[in-house]
Amino acid sequence: MSGQRTAIQTERWAILAAGLGLFYVLVRHRQSVLGLLRRKFLFSGNHLVLHQKRIEVISSVHDSQRILNELKIHCQSFKVLGFDCEWITVGGSRRPVALLQLSSHKGLCALFRLCCMKQIPKDLRELLEDDNVIKVGVAPQDDAKKLSLDYGVGVSNTFDLRFMAVMAGHQAEGLGKLAKTHLNFILDKNWRLACSNWEAPQLEAVQLNYAANDALVAVAIFQKLSRDLEPRNFWDWRPIEFQQLRQKIEPFLDVDFTKGFATGVSKERVLNSASESNPMTAKGKQLKTMPQKKQQCRNLGTQSKVFYDNCLLEAPDGELLCTIDRRKASWYLNQNLGSQISEHPFTVRLNFEPAGRAVGDVGRYYQSPKENQCVVCGRRDAYIRKNVVPREYRKHFPVVMKSHTSHDILLLCPSCHQLSNISDNKIRNRLAVTCNAPFKHKDGMVKYHDDQQLRSIKSAGKALLQKVDRIPEGKVAKMQQTVLDYFTDETVVTEQLLKKAAALNCRVENQDFCQHGKRVVDMYRDKFGGLIELERIWREHFLQTMQPKFLPQLWNVNHNADRLEVRANEGRVDNADLAVAGLDFVVNTGTGENKT
Incomplete structure (x- = not known):
């Protein structure tokens, strides 16, 4: 019995020693073990997108409704779509996009054969232009531009996965390498498939699989990299906090990765976004990024010196009229039209009665000093003037609406300026379709x-x-x-x-020549409610897409309408200009009064 008891105790001690040894190994190498387990679960989790793959081919506008409804339902729970396009080249010239791929996180990949439809269905256009849905891929901006040129649709909120890879401390690679590194999935990148006939009457199974995988893999990579930005224990499978994630990647939406580092979206800014979300990524290990080639880019004319001097201009009786820059103030002095009253602040008082005084919120806007900072993010070291209503339209306005346009000239830092310009293409495309006014790479744009x-x-x-x-x-x-x-x-x-x-x-x-800006202005002047409506569209677009936090006080979407109303009340604008603007005031030229 004693021998048996001794054997049992020895066995127990051996088990205990083995357990302690295993515990020591797990503690000693916990990072490696957890990393291995985490990768295993991540791969299997992200592969759900690929394992549940369902390809739907849509060749007509009529067939698109059901699939689009399903994609929209999927986007309610996870507002990300894999996005890609295919086309063919004939005789060295690119043909219009033949195939558009959109995939959801639930494995549905819709292949829209645009070459068969000849147009973008209305619901598909709305989905592509939806600001709430992010379209992910590698270089998705290139595909978005092609869709814009070929079909006049503005794809909103594209996101290059390479930005997220850099933020998470990984190599910025092509889609195939990203799939292999992060999903352990090998994409078929045979050039014969990539260059196959995407306009064929019937696409082959290998073509459908090739096209679908590119879009599906993009969603899976986004899911995996989003978890890398917020490391968790491998058993923690809470849903991704999408709104928090979106805030981190917001600065890089609609930004070309290959040009971003040359036009104000610096590598430091990408890494700063990473460090805010994951300090260990930024500090705990060396970030591996692809060396960037020196970019050939146009000088955007940034300014580091002050743009607003906020000098004061007064009427003869001392009433403040507006703030002006130093050069304009000096011009009044040099022309003997005014005299200097004060040095700090630099103040000029006119020696003649001005045409009008500061009235209401319109006048108070011009009286208030302006800050030398980006109106979107508040950056103060460099900025560029942004025409909220682009000059290509404003230059065709009547003089009364072209003068005193400082309200629509705002300061943006280079990064925000680039993002704003990219987002403007969506409105240009919409105006091009609405007004039948092509603006780029169209026959009607060539004189x-x-x-x-x-x-x-x-x-x-x-x-x-x-x-x-x-x-x-x-x-x-x-x-x-x-x-x-x-x-x-x-x-x-x-x-x-x-x-x-x-x-x-x-x-x-070209008998069909159309100057985009002029035709749009003519259409709004004659048919679409006047130029005030065109101004409103651009101003609301700027507010919606850029969400500026540092706008000047009293900046108003209806500023020009209010300004013209003041002028109408003072008899300083004629009925013809009011009609062009789209206002229904009728000036009584005899009394200076007006009627509505």
């Missing part, structure tokens, strides 16, 4: 184009003059006939005729 018939005649004339001895006789005869068919009064090809053909001007005026 002159080459006439291909004239080009062939000119080429034939040059060839017959310069190298006729090297051209086969049969081809020479055809080229001569081409020249004679154009010059119908001639029966014989002479050297003089060939010189005349070689000197032809192939550029002809």
Whole structure:
């Protein structure tokens, strides 16, 4: 019995020792073990997107409604879509986007065959333009631009996964390498598939799989990297706090990763966003980032010196009229139109009665000093002037609405300026469709184009003059006939005729030419409620997309309408200008009063 008891005790001590040994190993190498377990669970979790893959091909506007409704339902719980596009190139020229891929976190991938639809369905356009849904991928801005040029749709809130990779302390790689590194999933990147015929009457299974995987993997990578930004224990599978995550990536929405570092979105800013969310990522290990090539970028004309001098301009009786810059104040003095009253603040008092005084909130806006800072984020060291209503439209306004436009000139830092300009494309696209006013890479935007018939005649004339001895006789005869068919009064090809053909001007005026800004202004002036409505669209767009926190006091969406109302009450604007603006005031020229 004693021997048996001793054996049992020995076994227990062995088990205890083994347990202590295992505990020591787990404690000693806890980071490696937890990391291994975490990767295992993450891979299996993110692979759910791929394991539950369901591909839906939509070839007509009629068939799109059901799938779009399902995508919208999925976006209610997780507002992220994988986003990608495919197209073909013919003769060195890119054809319009043939296939649009959108995938949800639940494994649904919708393949929209735009080459068959010839247009973007209304609900699809709304989903692409929805600011609440983030469209993720690698270089998604490039695909968004192609959709904008080809179909006039503004894709809102695209996000390049490489920004998140850098923020989480990983290498900024292409989609294939990101999938292998973070999902242990190998994407088929065979160039024959990438360059296959996406406009074919029927897409093959390998094409559908290739296209769907690109979009599905993008969502899975986003999920994995979002967890890297907020490390948790491997058993902690609470849903991602999407709103907090969005705040971290907000500065990089609609920003081109390859150009971002050259246009104000610095690497430091990306890393700062990472450190705010995950100090260990920023400080605990060296961040691995791809070396950035020196970018060729246009100088945006940033200013570090003050833009607002906030000098004071007074009426003869000392009433404050407005704040102005130092140069304008000096001009009044040099023209003997006023005299200096004070140095601090620099104050000029006019020696003549001005046309109008400061009235109501409009007047108080011009009286109030302005801060030299970005109106969006408050940055003070560098800023660029932003025309809230772009100049391409404002320059076609009547003089009464073009003058005193400082209200719509705000200061933005380079990063916010770039983001604002990118977001403006959505409104331009919408106006282009609404007003039938193409603004870029469209036939209607080209004032002159080459006439291909004239080009062939000119080429034939040059060839017959310069190298006729090297051209086969049969081809020479055809080229001569081409020249004679154009010059119908001639029966014989002479050297003089060939010189005349070689000197032809192939550029002809485009009868469909449309200057985008002018046509939009004309349409709003004549049909869409007046130019006040066009101003309102741009101002509300700026407020919605940029959410400025440091706007000047009394900055108002309806500023110009209020200003014109004041002028109308004072009899300083005529009925024609009010009609163009879209206001229904009628000025009584005899009394200076007005009626509504």
